[in-house]
Amino acid sequence: MPHVYIQDIAEHVEKEVTLKGWLYNKTDKGKLRFLLIRDGTGVIQTVVFQKNVSPEVFQATDTLAQESSLVVTGTIRKDERALGGFEMDVRNLEVIQVADSYPISPKEHGTSFLMDNRHLWLRSARQHSILRIRSEIIKACRDFLDDRGFTLVDTPIITPAACEGTTTLFGLDYFEEKAYLTQSGQLYNEAACMSVGKTYCFGPTFRAEKSKTRRHLMEFWMIEPEVAFADLDDIMDLAQEHLCSIVQRVLTERTEELKVLERDTTLLETIQSPFPRISYHEAFDILEKEGTQTPRGSDFGGTDETIISSQFDRPVIVHRFPTAIKAFYMQPDGENPELALCMDILAPEGYGEIIGGSQRIHDYDLLSERIEEHHLPREAFQWYLDLRKYGSVPHSGFGMGVERVVAWICGIDHVRETIAFPRMLYRMYP
């Protein structure tokens, strides 16, 4: 019999086929047994009638526990009573392995228990849907950039110095030399874009901050495009189109998964260009009206981000933050050097910052000055300064946190569910 996947089952009505998968749930009605089987592409109800199968096959269904692996052969037919509208009449069944008593039952569980069993939790419908949407989002990112002539250039994971200075890094011993896990590929992207014009990197990044919130992971993935000759306006446009294309892709390609997650897709359908663009000071006008505790001049807190984003039905771009609170490499605004040519994009529904970007300093002397001011080790940044000596051009880029985008699009409240095996403060098992 041909092995088919459940997602294609509609093409096999009234035909006999073979399915390979795992037992998702079982209902026993005496001489009639319902086996819910999943195979990674979907779930289907199969029925085993005692009179239709051999005594051995019927007896085998006795022993089947949740998550047992099996191969079933039978005829597919339409049946309104079955979940999904199709059902298999089982003729033969081969048990590959009878599962031990499965810890994750269809009933409720606590977060701690589920995280301890993350390797098994991945099989549940919600987690399965999130994994599939994450994969689609990453594919959408790569397609978007590849289609626009970007070249993927992988940046190093092990780095000799901090990219942005003071944030806490994971250190490691590199043959008796001090090294760190990267916190961004950006500086290397700047070198790459002077070769290929438009580049991006996609990889894991690491922050050793002892952060413990729904928006934080110690290890997370970032997409970082960098474009030579681009200014702040250019990358705001790019980031906006990028986000729109991701949302569109998930809406069209992952409809079923969004349904499993019970995501309100009307909130995603409004994600269209143009996004509102407000300056840092305009954002603070809103915050002060809403009575924020945060003083103007400092960075937003988590609740501030929620207040700002809740004013809009689509992502909001906040640009031109004070230079004093931003990274050393950001280009000051020609009209007011107190402000940096940078932007953050805040996702709606309180999901907070999903993108941060800026125009980079391309003047050698200014960059050199900034490195001094920030007390950064000059030797480590010599190669980075070199980029400003050999055909320096204005250039800009941004970084997008994949997990936060997945959380937003899926409508889930904690980034720990957006990656298969999250690394969190006090938790790195399994």
Place this chain on the structure above:
RNA sequence: UCCUCAGUAGCUCAAUUGGCAGAGCAUCCGGCUGUUAACCGGAGGGUUGUAGGUUCGAGUCCUACCUGGGGAGCCA
């Protein structure tokens, strides 16, 4: 790191003023030809996070520690 809440069966949770350790699910046994987290009957399953203290008596009160959840700061 700080604030806050919690830890009782494999899981989710009860246990009155300090007075016999309980239920549902899961597991095992039995029943049922249309179940959707099926249902009905039965069985097994406990160092109440750890260590100390108060008390005739502690799951319950006190102290310390451990583990985890939620939040803050910081960040994408």
